[in-house]
Amino acid sequence: MDMQLTKMELIEMLLNTKKESVLNKIKAILESEQEQLAEGDYKILETRRENHLQGKSKSYTWDEVRKNLAS
Template structure:
């Protein structure tokens, strides 16, 4: 399968469609497939979570965090 050729074919099909429902479905599919965080981001988040759960890092309640921000 030639990826570029497939993309071009899909673009042509999108341009020629007259059905809004088709476009909405395709948009929904593409939005679901989008990755907002990389694998490296997840590694960092998981490492920080583990440090938090093991008590190695300091955590704050919402009230404490808000107070720290307001005092800046």
């Protein structure tokens, strides 16, 4: 079966359910299936965060990002 079609069917079923217990079970399943970052990924993020906090890297405001995307 087409994955996109399956997703749409599941979305429709979720929208139509009236049982909170069903929603809680599905949420728990999806949360348990989410990919986790590897330890090395966390180290890279922490290094980048430290560089940012120390002013060693360039950062942008949302307005600057929007302007750069528009040009």
